[in-house]
Amino acid sequence: MSAPSATAPVLQAEALTLAFGGVKALTNVGFSVAPGSITAVIGPNGAGKTSLFNTISGFYKPSLGRVLFEGADITRLPAPKRAALGLARSFQNIALFRGMTVLDNIKLGRHAHLKSNVFDALFYLGRARREEAELRRDVEERIIDFLEIDHIRHASVAALPYGLQKRVEMARALAMQPKVLMLDEPVAGMNREETEDMARFILDVRREWGITVLMVEHDMGMVMDLSDHVVVLNFGQVIAQGTPAQVQADPEVIRAYLGAGDVGELRRRLRGEAAVGAA
């Protein structure tokens, strides 16, 4: 796994502060995501991980600070514009279009990039036909094959098991042709086998598609195994960041996860999980 390169970061959070009334969900959060890296945000429940995700993807507006995407300030851009720029995300609680098929869900990911207008569509002429053909080819040959969901392409998403729904959500995000893929707990609630599949997909997304990955994840083994860079949040603040090894050795992190308990024990546990994840 290569270390983040020295090139300009593709995504940057600068001193982000987010307050809901008097409650500060995020305080002065800053980190960068190097292009081509896998960056993970970890932290105990309620640490502000999902708030951070929502701020980066445009669902929340920070009270202070900036979000930079490829060097440009996108803090004030609404979510759909950010999606069009190449920022795709998945949701912690799966947000698929229920009642539609897997294929329709995935194709909707390309929505922001389509240009055909109402008359093209009505008569299914020129542009609409071309766009549809191109989209179909890309979705069917690349994305569906890649995520191994060929057998369920015409199934209704609502009827699928949880692990497959997560995969469809990722497929839809890939159809958005993102530069950065944001995954909110991609393996939450999955068994070991499903987790390993998903880990493999995340690595392949980076390797084969050249997409930068930013994820929030609880599964410590997977985070330590996949990530180049780990950001640790606690009570809405960054308490540590660095390589997995640096973060695991950080006493502040250990305290956040275990309280003021036995540091050696947690260190062993973190390592142990990482070892299992790697196996």
Added chain:
Amino acid sequence: MDWAYLFEIALTGIAGGGLYALAALAFVLVYKATRVVNIAIGEMLMVGAYLFFTFAASFSLPIWMAVLGSVIGTGLLGAVIERTMIRPLLGEPPISVFMVTVGLASILVGLVEIIWTADQRRLPEFLPNTPVMIGEAFLAPKIAYGALIAVVLIGLVLLLFRFWRGGVALRATASDQAAAYSMGIHVPRVFSLAWVASSMIAAVAGIIVGAIGGISSSMGVFGLSVLVVVIVGGLDSVLGALVGGVLIGLIEALAGSYLGGEYKLLATFIVLVFVLMVRPYGLFGTHEIERL
């Protein structure tokens, strides 16, 4: 039992139901995309009919221009209503938004009475008036052609929903707003689109209703039957709007001719109560299932 008579009544009922289906489609469109129960749907029809009346009778424009003018005008009204009355209430309890549409209904009635007075008026004749015969059955020409227009328009709307980007965006928004938003779909614009499209459909429905029965400031009561249709069919179901429309049209016609005109509403409301007892979310509505 006079089968020929029954057939004729049923045919009239189904044709009339086509109009209910069209108006119900306008209602469902807004509900599906925005979860707003637009109680003023009947009054939107009325505005469409009056605009048509103004363009066709007062300005003496050709019929097609008057229809176009009415559709565009009502569509604009829908956009203004969405932007000024509905969007500011985003995130408020559904009952507040519902009450706003109740208020909207009386505002529209008031405006119509101020501008056009409360007198009943007749729309210029524009539908062919040769009787339509289907087999042995006679069908009043206005009802037949009205139904034909309704069917064509419904077909067009369904096609747009299936294949147009905006239609797909609307379906996606109806399904999951957060996901649609993160997919690059501008959700507020979809809300606006839903109101404009709904108003335009309502305008056409209003013109046909007006052509059949004349127009007045109380023609909004047509909306009451539309509400029955959408509740029977399921508030968020396009299929429900279509099936419910034809069903209610049929029941009204049968009750009206076999029991007498005063039993029309009674019959439809009995059906409503029965459907709600068996399927509280309507014939085709979605159950609200939340995984906790």
